[in-house]
Amino acid sequence: MTAVFAVVGHAEAWWIQIVKSLILFIVGFSLVPVALMMDRKLLGRFQGRYGPNRVGPLGALQPMADIAKLISKEQFRPRTSTGFLFALAPAISVLTASATFAILPFGDVVDIFGAKVGLYGVDVSIGILFAFAFSAISFYGLMLGGWASGSRYSFLGAMRSAAQLISYEVSMGLSLLGVIMTAGTLSLTGIVNAQNGMWYFIPQLVGFVIFMTAAFAETNRPPFDLPEADAELVGGYNTEYGGGRFASYYAAEYFNMVIASGLAVTLFFGGWLLPFGIHPPHWVDPFVVLGKTILVMAFFVWIRATLPRLRYDQLMSLGWKILLPLATLNALVTAIIVVVTHS
Amino acid sequence: MIVVQRAPEPGGAGGFYRAFGETLRGLKTTFGRLVEGPQTYQYPEEKVPVYPRFRGRHRLHRFEDSQLEKCVGCSLCAAACPADCIRVVSAENTPEHRVSAGERYAAVYEINLSRCIFCGYCEVACPFDAITMGHDYEMSDYNRSDLIFTKEMLLAEPLERTPLRTESE
Numbered sequence: 001m002t003a004v005f006a007v008v009g010h011a012e013a014w015w016i017q018i019v020k021s022l023i024l025f026i027v028g029f030s031l032v033p034v035a036l037m038m039d040r041k042l043l044g045r046f047q048g049r050y051g052p053n054r055v056g057p058l059g060a061l062q063p064m065a066d067i068a069k070l071i072s073k074e075q076f077r078p079r080t081s082t083g084f085l086f087a088l089a090p091a092i093s094v095l096t097a098s099a100t101f102a103i104l105p106f107g108d109v110v111d112i113f114g115a116k117v118g119l120y121g122v123d124v125s126i127g128i129l130f131a132f133a134f135s136a137i138s139f140y141g142l143m144l145g146g147w148a149s150g151s152r153y154s155f156l157g158a159m160r161s162a163a164q165l166i167s168y169e170v171s172m173g174l175s176l177l178g179v180i181m182t183a184g185t186l187s188l189t190g191i192v193n194a195q196n197g198m199w200y201f202i203p204q205l206v207g208f209v210i211f212m213t214a215a216f217a218e219t220n221r222p223p224f225d226l227p228e229a230d231a232e233l234v235g236g237y238n239t240e241y242g243g244g245r246f247a248s249y250y251a252a253e254y255f256n257m258v259i260a261s262g263l264a265v266t267l268f269f270g271g272w273l274l275p276f277g278i279h280p281p282h283w284v285d286p287f288v289v290l291g292k293t294i295l296v297m298a299f300f301v302w303i304r305a306t307l308p309r310l311r312y313d314q315l316m317s318l319g320w321k322i323l324l325p326l327a328t329l330n331a332l333v334t335a336i337i338v339v340v341t342h343s
Numbered sequence: 344m345i346v347v348q349r350a351p352e353p354g355g356a357g358g359f360y361r362a363f364g365e366t367l368r369g370l371k372t373t374f375g376r377l378v379e380g381p382q383t384y385q386y387p388e389e390k391v392p393v394y395p396r397f398r399g400r401h402r403l404h405r406f407e408d409s410q411l412e413k414c415v416g417c418s419l420c421a422a423a424c425p426a427d428c429i430r431v432v433s434a435e436n437t438p439e440h441r442v443s444a445g446e447r448y449a450a451v452y453e454i455n456l457s458r459c460i461f462c463g464y465c466e467v468a469c470p471f472d473a474i475t476m477g478h479d480y481e482m483s484d485y486n487r488s489d490l491i492f493t494k495e496m497l498l499a500e501p502l503e504r505t506p507l508r509t510e511s512e
Contacts, residue, residue, distance in 0.1 A: 046373045048382040306369040322362075
């Protein structure tokens with residue numbers, strides 16, 4: 001009988017893995033306030049204003065103040081809500097987001113004090129599928145949250161996010177087929193190593209555009225923020241949430257943005273690789289990845305500042321009528337090219 | 344029957360341009376704002392200069408040479424006030440106790456700023472230019488009773504001067 005588990009590229013001793021996951025957890029969750037702050041500050045700049053600049057130096061402590069405020073709030077729930085699921089849903093969102101963070105590679109296997117350590121959570125051979133699996137589960141977070149609230153606004157928002165996630169998940173998966181075929185591996189470290197020489201956003205430009213569009217939809221970022229369209233739905237699936245639970249939804253949202261940026265960096269911008277044949281020592285690699293991730297996140301904010309929200313039917317027809325055929329075509333053309341050049 | 348006139352549907356190339364070209368144009372626009380820098384005032388530190396005719400908090404005036412109050416307690420301002428926020432109680436000037444230049448003076452002069460609508464009618468009604476609208480607009484306070492300004496407060500120089508707009512602004 002074959003193992004039902006995924007094959008893991010490089011596994012360290014158990015205690016290294018625990019330390020590693022702790023570090024990743026801390027890094028991941030400290031990226032959330034960074035993303036939040038960047039979103040607000042940069043959005044302000046794009047709109048000709050400063051953004052938050054009162055709390056701490058240059059407003060840097062604003063996320064801390066927000067978190068402190070939200071945590072200290074009362075935990076309440078509507079009478080019509082389903083208690084257990086209502087509390088569970090935000091936890092699912094956070095959990096899936098942080099689980100996806102585990103596969104983002106920050107560097108190859110390096111020597112740290114004689115021990116061989118991979119600079120990532122885990123290098124599973126199913127790579128991207130792992131990310132997709134968790135983003136599919138994360139949609140339960142939104143869906144259950146919306147349903148368990150027992151409110152129509154929440155439920156409408158949840159239904160919207162369900163439809164949106166499903167339609168964009170398909171295009172996202174197909175858009176990455178080109179990358180996977182060109183690299184010949186599903187493992188994210190393998191994909192990064194295959195980009196030595198040329199980053200994939202040049203040969204896979206169409207795939208990149210589709211991936212980014214789908215990523216905006218997946219992370220519920222504007223212009224695809226229909227699940228929480230403030231003007232029509234009050235707040236979408238998180239309408240009835242407050243305090244710490246709302247904070248976890250909010251954190252999960254920004255965490256997803258970090259992960260989407262990280263995936264874009266890994267799959268299309270060569271992860272820790274630098275252009276023009278620059279090969280810095282290995283300890284620089286994580287910082288290269290972080291820097292690139294932050295740049296992609298800035299792009300997310302830039303788009304948010306620019307594009308208005310789509311109407312719902314526009315969103316659906318963009319997903320199914322344009323992105324899906326385009327992604328399929330891209331996969332097909334890439335497949336032909338790969339077969340022709342490799343035979 | 345109403346015929347709805349629609350713009351022609353963009354074809355392949357037109358639709359492509361609308362999807363990507365216009366998006367890029369929008370991105371350029373927002374990036375331009377980023378390069379330009381913020382256009383906002385940082386309010387408590389940086390105040391917007393007011394125009395000379397700005398109607399802010401009232402001020403009572405004295406004659407500059409004799410330091411006598413201009414107000415003669417005629418209550419015309421109170422009569423003109425549509426919000427009924429001015430209270431004047433007048434008293435006779437005596438040779439030993441001369442407060443204003445006229446026969447009488449305002450023994451009590453109170454303006455309830457929580458009721459004032461800053462219309463400036465009091466200023467117009469005053470025959471001696473004793474009350475004018477100043478440039479202060481920062482009048483928030485913690486108690487309603489603190490918003491009743493007495494004669495001494497109205498006569499005094501404002502604590503924080505609001506910047507006045509210069510000719511070039």
